[in-house]
Amino acid sequence: MKHNMRSDTGLVEVVGPTTKFTFNPKEGIDNPVMVITDGADIASSPSPRLCVLKREEDESYGFNLRVEKGRQGHIVRNVVPGGVADRGGLRDGDRLLEINNRYTDDLPHSEVARMIKVSGHQMCLLVLDGEEYEKAVSRGQDIRGLTRDDKSFQPPRLCHITRDPASGLGISFTPLEGVKGQFSVSPVAGGAAEKAGVRKGDRLVWMDGAVVSDLTFSALTRMMKKCGNYITILVIDTESEKYYTQKRMPILPTMAVPYNLPYRARKLHLDSGPKGYGFLLRLEKVTSGRTYHVLREVDKGSPAEKAGMKDGELLLEVNGESVESLSHEEIVERVKQSGQQVTLTAISPLGLDFYTKLGLSPVLFYEGDAAAEKEKQSNVPASANSPQSPRNEMDALRKPRLYSLEKGPFGFGINLGCFPKGPGAVITQVTLGGPGQNAGLVVGDVVIEVNGQNVEEKYLEDVSLLMKKGGRSLSLLVMDGASHKKIKEAEAPSTDVTETEEEDDSYELTIL
Known part of the structure; x- marks a missing residue:
C-alpha cells in the first residue's frame, strides 16, 4: 500500500500580554x-x-x-x-x-x-x-x-506500574499539609513503582487520566483500590514543579518522558515488491462498536512481514498523516500516491484501548523513538542513581557525542547543510522515526567526525561522500551547534562577516 503525507495545519491558542519597555536615558541612568x-x-x-x-x-x-x-x-x-x-x-x-x-x-x-x-x-x-x-x-x-533563559527543570515522567505478586504496587501517597489536591509520592525501595521510574519525594500530578488537584485524599485512595494490577501516573520532582507553578504552566503527559509503558505505536517502513506490499487493509467494527482500519492477511516473506507488520494491528497514520478522519478509499489513494515506499503507523487493539482509557493520543509515544531511548538510559532505581541536574545535562550536551547508525529503508534519516562560504557540515533535518532520530541526533548538531575521520575542514560534498563509503553503517561524532560556534569563535580572531549575506549561499543534501 502507498501514500503521500500531507498534514493539516493545526489550530491552537495563547496566553498573556507582552509588556514593551522603551529605554529613556533620562530616567535611572545619567550616562x-x-x-x-x-x-x-x-x-x-x-x-x-x-x-x-x-x-x-x-x-x-x-x-x-x-x-x-x-x-x-x-x-x-x-x-x-x-x-x-x-x-x-x-x-x-x-x-x-x-x-x-x-x-x-x-x-x-x-x-x-x-x-x-x-x-x-x-x-x-x-x-x-x-x-x-x-x-x-x-x-x-x-x-x-x-x-533557554531559565529552563532549570526536568520534564515530568509518565510511569506505568505493574503490581508485583509479593510486594504490590510499591507506592504510597501523602497529602501535603494545608495544600488541597497535592500529594507527595513514596516508592518502596526496589519495588514496582521505583522500577517504573517513580522517585522518592515526587509530586503526583495525574493518575489514570484524572488530574489529582481535583481529588481529595479519600477519592485518591478509592482510585488506588480500584486500579487492579496496573496503574499509570504522571509525576514530577519538587523543584521542577515549583518552576511550572511559578510560570503558571500546566504539567501535561504530552511533555513527559515515558517509563515502562506496555504499548507503543510502531512505525513500519515498507518497500514495495513485485506483488505489492503483501497485506490487506480492511474496515472492521470492533466490540466497542467503533470502526477501524485493520491490517490483515500479511503474506509470508512480503515487504509487510519484513517490516514487522502483525495481523490485526490498527492503522493510525500513513506517512505521518492521521487516518482517523479518512475513508477507506482515501487511505488507499494516499498509499498509491506514495510510490514504491510507504511508512505506516500501527498499534495493537490493546494498545489503542490503553491510550483511549487514559485520554491520550495513541501516537504520543513511538516504539524506538528518542523518548524511549532516554527512558532506557534513565530507567534505574532512584536509590541507585539520582537524577542528573539541569546544569550537568547542559554540560553533557555541550560535549561531542558519538552515535552509531544503521541505514533504514529511507536511508539514515538525516539531511546535511553546509556552513555559509566555508567548510563543515551541520544537520538541518532529522526524519521522524528514522535512524538519526532514534540514535539521538537533533537539528543543529555540527558534524565533527564521520566514521572516525575529522571533517570540520571538509566541504559538504566530501562529507557526504565519506558517509556513502561507510555503506549501511555510519559513525558520527557531533556537537551542539551553539557550543561549537562558541568554541570556534574563541579559537579564531574576530571577523567582519555579514550573516545575512552568507545564508543565501547555503544548501542541503539528503543522506539516503
Missing part, C-alpha cells in the same frame, strides 16, 4: 554611554510569551498555523474572533517557538501540526510577536537562545 551591552540593547531583546491553551470537547483552538513563502517560522494566522486563541491573546503573525516545551522553529511544518494534534485538549505554547521575530532574524540573533 548611557557607560552602559555596556552584548550586541544589542537589553530594551530591544525579544520577549516570547507563554500561552496555555485549553479547549472543550469538539471545540477547535481557533487559529491556523502556516508556512509562508518569503517568511521564516511557523506563522499564526486567521485567529477566530472570540475563539479560544483570541481569548488567550494569540495574535495574527505570531511565530510559534515551542509546543509543550519542545522547540519547534526548526521542525518541518507537518511535524509541528502533528504535535498540535496529539496534544489533546490542552497544550502549552511559547510564541514571539511576528515583528520582533523578523527583527531578531534580520539581526542574526539565535532564536533558540530566546527559549
